[in-house]
Amino acid sequence: MTVYIGLLRAVNVGGSGKIDMIALAALLSRMGLGDVHTVLQSGNVVFRTDVTEVTPLEVAIERALSEQLGLRTDVFVRTLPEWRSILRQNPFPLEAKTDPAHLVVTLLKRAPEPSEWRDLERSIPGRERIQGAGRHAYIVYPDGIGTSKLTAAVIERQLSTRSTSRNWNTVQRLDQLASS
Secondary structure, eight states: OEEEEEEESSOSBTTBSOOOHHHHHHHHHHTTOEEEEEETTTTEEEEEESOOOHHHHHHHHHHHHHHHHOOOOOEEEEEHHHHHHHHHTOSOHHHHHHOGGGEEEEEESSOOOHHHHHHHHHHOOSSOEEEEETTEEEEEOTTOSTTOSOOHHHHHHHHTSOEEEEEHHHHHHHHHHHHO
16 A cells, blocks of 8 residues: 555634544545544645555545535645655755754645746745745745745745645654654
């Protein structure tokens, strides 16, 4: 069975998209996913399945969330080897060590075109730094994420795709759980 890491977009944030992690784990188990474990309260989950295609898996989870729990949200799924590649390719190793809470990995529904990455980089109003790589990006928020003008809405508008982000601490924690 393949190990997957799944991230739900915008759940349990600011009072919207509420979902209980026990209910999420139970739903995924009923779908036939195995060894389901959630991490934190923000829609992070590790599971195993024989399903080999990521996109149909994302669609099936999104549909089940909507139909069974009344939650409409995007789901981003990556295999453990994809997740490990994200960890290895981090272009900001200093920030990962010294300030992991201000380094985020943003998962994307599709890989943006090079011109979209350039447009996003040019639109950054502050000291944030971004490095795109396929269906994810690394972003450093040196002045904090909460006050940055480089928001999820800006990223999604510039890249023309949906996204969800997790800080480096969470990225590592998910890797540890998926490896156990």
